[in-house]
Amino acid sequence: MPSPEDAQPTCPPLAIGESPISPSDPASPSEGDQVLADLRAQFRRYVVLPSEDALTAVTLWVAATHLQTAWQHAPRLAIVGPAKRCGKSRLLDVVTETAHDPLITVNASAAAVFRSITDNPPTLLVDEADTLFGSAKVAEKNEEMRGLLNAGHQRNRPTLRVSGPNHEVSKFPTFAMAALAGIGDLPDTIMDRSVVVRMRRRRPGEKVAEFRTVRDTPVLHALRDRLVGWLAPLHAEAMDLTPTMPVEDRAADTWQPLIAVADLAGGHWPHLARAACQAMTKYEAEQDQDNSSLGIRLLGDIRRAFAAEGNPSALRTSRLLDILNQDDESPWPGYTDKGLTPRGLQILLKDYTSSATNRRFPGGVQARGFTRLQFADAWARYCPEPEPDSTTAA
Numbered sequence: 397m398p399s400p401e402d403a404q405p406t407c408p409p410l411a412i413g414e415s416p417i418s419p420s421d422p423a424s425p426s427e428g429d430q431v432l433a434d435l436r437a438q439f440r441r442y443v444v445l446p447s448e449d450a451l452t453a454v455t456l457w458v459a460a461t462h463l464q465t466a467w468q469h470a471p472r473l474a475i476v477g478p479a480k481r482c483g484k485s486r487l488l489d490v491v492t493e494t495a496h497d498p499l500i501t502v503n504a505s506a507a508a509v510f511r512s513i514t515d516n517p518p519t520l521l522v523d524e525a526d527t528l529f530g531s532a533k534v535a536e537k538n539e540e541m542r543g544l545l546n547a548g549h550q551r552n553r554p555t556l557r558v559s560g561p562n563h564e565v566s567k568f569p570t571f572a573m574a575a576l577a578g579i580g581d582l583p584d585t586i587m588d589r590s591v592v593v594r595m596r597r598r599r600p601g602e603k604v605a606e607f608r609t610v611r612d613t614p615v616l617h618a619l620r621d622r623l624v625g626w627l628a629p630l631h632a633e634a635m636d637l638t639p640t641m642p643v644e645d646r647a648a649d650t651w652q653p654l655i656a657v658a659d660l661a662g663g664h665w666p667h668l669a670r671a672a673c674q675a676m677t678k679y680e681a682e683q684d685q686d687n688s689s690l691g692i693r694l695l696g697d698i699r700r701a702f703a704a705e706g707n708p709s710a711l712r713t714s715r716l717l718d719i720l721n722q723d724d725e726s727p728w729p730g731y732t733d734k735g736l737t738p739r740g741l742q743i744l745l746k747d748y749t750s751s752a753t754n755r756r757f758p759g760g761v762q763a764r765g766f767t768r769l770q771f772a773d774a775w776a777r778y779c780p781e782p783e784p785d786s787t788t789a790a
Contacts, residue, residue, distance in 0.1 A: 428661030431622045432459060435494060438616060443487045444602045449672035450593045454487070456654035456669055457591055461496040461519045461573050462627045463657070466634040469550055469649040470517075474590035475577035482595040484577040488523055489607055491575050493616035494623070495519040506540035510555050510568045513548070517572035520548075525578030535583065542583055548572050549589040550649075589650055592680050630660055642670045647677045690727065691744050695771065696779045697726055702768055712765040713738055713752045738764075748774040 425433070436455045445451045457473050464470060473491070475484045492498045499518035501509055512518060522528070529535045529542065547553040548570035559566045581587055598604070627634075639655040641648040651673045658669030701719040702711060720728040721735035728736040742751055749771055752764040775781075 426662050427622075427626050428657075429663035429665060431619070431626050432456070432657075432661050432665060435459065435619055435623070438494070438619060439487070439490055441605050442490050442607050442612075443483050444596075444598045444604055445483075445487070446594055446596055447675075449675045452668045452672040453591050453654065453676060454491070454593060456657050456665075456672075457573075457575075458491055458494050459623055459627065459657045460653040462623050463631060463634050463653070464496065464517055464519075464571075464573055465515070466631050467653045467656075469652065470548055470571055470573040471650040471653060472545065472549065472573070472586060472590035473575035474582050474587055474592045475575060475595060476581055476592065477579060477595035477597075479579060479597070482597050483604075484579075484595050485523055486604075486607060487593070487595065488521060488575060488577045490616065492521055493613050494620045495521075495573075495575070496624075506538075506544045507557075509541070510544055510570055513569050513572050515569065517569070520545075520572050520574035522574065522576040523578075525576040525582060526580055527578075529578075529583050529586075542586065544570055545574060545576075546585050546589065548574065587680070588646060591650060591654065592676065627657075627660070634660065642674045643677050647673075651677070691748060692778045693727070694720075694741075694744050695748060695774055697723065697728070698766075698771060699775055699779070702771075707768065709769075710755050710757065710765050710767045712755075712757060712761075712763045713741070714763065716766065717741065748778065 432455055435458065436451060439445065439451060439454055445454065454473070457471065460467070460471070475487055477484050492500070497516075497518040498521050499509075499512055501520050501522045502524065509520065527534070528538045535542070544555065547555065551571050553571070554567040554569055557566055557568060558564070576582060576586070576590075582590070634656055637656045637659065639652060639659050641652060641655060643651060655666075655669050655673065658665035697720055698716065701716055702708065704719060705711060705715070717736055717738065720726065723729070731737075731740055738752070745751075749766075752766050754762060755765045755767075756762050757765065
């Protein structure tokens with residue numbers, strides 16, 4: 397499904413010192429307006445972001461890291477893409493050099509991370525996050541990290557640990573902004589707490605500057621220092637801000653620090669921030685709705701697969717997938733390059749029924765499969781059979 401952001405034109409790069417305010421605007425840019433414009437220009441220099449809204453969001457998210465102690469919520473920045481070479485790591489490089497006190501957490505344990513969080517928290521940065529959550533088995537192993545990232549979205553959600561020779565219970569803070577980059581979506585609970593940037597591979601002709609650490613980080617560090625110089629004196633003002641939000645509930649919690657920074661900057665930033673918030677949260681809501689609809693479609697197709705086999709008490713997973721992937725009128729043959737796979741089936745069904753298990757089938761064959769009884773409740777709730785017509789012929 398194409399993003400509504402795709403329709404936005406690609407603007408020419410902003411040079412250092414160039415403001416997004418049009419030349420006809422009589423108001424001169426404030427320091428906040430100017431430093432955000434310069435930060436935006438640096439992101440545009442090194443990375444092709446999927447839209448102008450995403451460029452605005454990343455710029456404001458980085459600025460918000462420098463006022464973490466002023467916020468009630470610590471939004472995550474989810475930098476995701478469908479494959480390698482979409483610019484995720486390069487975007488994280490620029491974020492690292494401009495955000496407040498970056499803490500790289502590649503291969504770090506949850507215990508090491510929460511022991512690194514203080515009352516003035518660092519900005520957590522996780523590259524290759526798909527290695528933490530990319531499969532059910534790996535995600536289960538890293539459940540503690542997921543819990544930490546979820547808890548750290550809001551203030552006053554410490555983790556408790558027994559420590560010391562007296563085995564005393566200690567509280568460790570979890571509150572910290574975090575950016576995570578990886579292939580594929582992160583766990584739903586993290587995505588729901590994130591400003592989501594969906595990266596794509598560059599088209600032929602889309603050019604960016606090469607990033608060289610020794611050569612390029614001094615400029616980015618100078619920009620980071622300007623962000624600190626602008627925002628540090630505004631800490632008390634930021635704490636008292638209650639910006640008007642274009643969204644509600646958790647989306648409002650997540651985006652409020654970004655909107656607040658935009659309001660502090662003035663100029664065109666309040667408008668740009670709210671437009672980005674509306675467009676990007678709407679797209680993610682549509683993604684959630686599409687995934688939900690796909691799961692319900694799958695339930696109905698599984699019921700038809702059972703019926704096609706004579707409604708056996710159980711059906712092998714391999715046979716079920718054969719039936720689903722042979723239906724050219726369904727989305728399953730094109731779900732991946734191999735059609736719908738056992739892993740894809742498991743993911744789509746996780747909210748509706750238990751997983752396939754080893755069973756004995758006719759002929760003494762043992763294989764993984766599902767029973768009709770497993771689906772009975774989900775079928776009744778989400779795709780009930782039409783009630784028979786109560787009218788009868790006279």
